[in-house]
Amino acid sequence: MLPIPLSWWLAVSAALFSIGLYGALSRKNAIAILMSVELILNAVNINLVAFWRYIAPQAIDGQMFAIMVITLAAAEAAVGLAIVIVIYRQYASAVVEEFDLLKN
Amino acid sequence: MIIQAIFIVMTLCTLGGAVGVVSSRNLFHSALYLILSFFGVAGYYVLLSAGFLAVIQLMVYIGAIAILILFAIMFSRESAMNSAKESQANRQRWLGLPVAMGLFISLIAVIIPVNWPIQQTAPTTDMVRDLGVAFLTSYLIPFEVVSVLLSVALIGAVMLAREENPPVKETK
Structure with a gap:
């Protein structure tokens, strides 16, 4: 019926989240950081859908939450990339360390 | 048996793509690895019998977000592609790696001992x-x-x- 244990899904999701976190912490380019955030959101979605399937398969709330997360990820990507493009126009660079207008 | 094999292939796609995203020096390659990772997650949704979410994943993530990211990379091409020789990691890299590893290990340590109340019922068909x-x-x-x-x-x-x-x- 359920050939894969739930903890496998959770382990994969934790691994994906950690990889995304490492990317968000260690990348220089703003677009690369946005990509890492997308990885983190995907890890969250795997968790939601796995819990839905294994613990509450008759309810729909797990899938509903996953759909909301996907929608918010789309909005976040659109606005985030627009901000990156605006900053790139100003600074001719997408390296986040160089955006220090508000520093000091 | 075949389900487990598909799961392992999808895991290789997802985690391999994710490692490619965070480690590739060329930002364009990063975006292509990101598409591979999204494909793996869509396969997960099929394995979890959430077919509608798998279609949404393909349409929204691969069809819209990944293409949007590729567009943004091409808009900022001078910074993204000409610097492919130098490292794309900042100074915090050696701080971020143990933080991410520690988070992963602690998450696994929390996940494994829990006895989840799993229900063997099938999800609704419609x-x-x-x-x-x-x-x-x-x-x-x-x-x-x-x-x-x-x-x-x-x-x-x-x-x-x-x-x-x-x-x-x-x-x-």
């Missing part, structure tokens, strides 16, 4: 219909809020990215 009904009844307000948010994001992205003035400051 999931798309149930989702549609729920969107118009119990989830009506979140649905409306999300639609407003999408409109705001659309208008905001267009307003932000529109070139109103020529660039005033050129920092090298």
